Amino acid sequence: MRAVVVDEPGGPDAAVLVEVAVPEPGPGQVRIRVRAAAVNPVDGFVRSGAATAAGLVVPRDRLGLGWDVAGEIDAIGDGVAGFAVGDAVIGLADRLDVPTAAYAEWIVLDADAVAPAPAGWSAVEAATLPLNALTAAQALDVLDLVAGSTALVTGAAGAVGGYAVELAVAAGLRVVAVAGADDEKLVRSLGAERFVPRDAERLGAAVRAQVPGGVDGVLDAAVVGVAAHDALRGGGAFVSVHLGSAPPPLRGSRVTRVAVRADGRRLRQLSELAAAGRLTARVADVLPLAQAAEAHRRLADGGLRGRLVLTP
Known part of the structure; x- marks a missing residue:
């Protein structure tokens, strides 16, 4: 099968297309014929060698790329129900x-990492x-806010932040979104109640002008750090989705x-929300697998x- 891998870490051209054997599922696993695989920042982190340099990966001659996959099951290992x-x-x-x-024609995953695709959504x-x-x-699970609480979401126009806004609203939270000024219409369409431009001179003060006392929780998808923490009330909750950066408590x-x-299990719930129109798919463009470097x-x-999104 064709797969995109990294043999020599480096720039985008380090993502190379190779021929390898089709993987076989073991016990508790399924094999998926890949129809689409999204491209995420973590893929560049691996491709560049930064993940290895950070000690997150043992030095290897070859590393695969791609986390997100959509496709059809074409083989099942023992013990899968x-x-x-x-x-x-x-x-x-x-x-x-x-x-x-996931940047491949087939991938084998543990069955508990897989869920039905959302009805009505294309593979892309x-x-x-x-x-x-x-x-x-x-x-949001870690923030653990009760319905009616206020949540600040940074990077609200991004892929993680956009889903965070919609999921927070679905959970009954009142969302204050931080994004570029041109993205206000978008994040409000996702359900944000309030908006603060990311270039506000003092983010904490700008948020507190709309939410006196500060928000109950912050989901920092844009790695804003302490500036976003300043918008948080005393005793509130702050979650960073970047392992290398978070402010002190x-x-x-x-x-x-x-x-x-x-x-x-959680992915199945998200798929059901997507099928019900509660989550919004946002595809920037579609490229063939051979154009992974591009x-x-x-x-x-x-x-x-x-x-x-790459399509084999």
């Missing part, structure tokens, strides 16, 4: 230390859901970093709204 060959599914490949991953749309929506959902706050993990260049250039 609840799935059948031909099922349209989505899944999350959350391990960095693998020789091939469905491929944008797992990593970003699970990150947002798991961060000032004023009795609870500060947590969240690393996404595969969770088929997709990485475009991602590095920035300015995308939604995800680039």
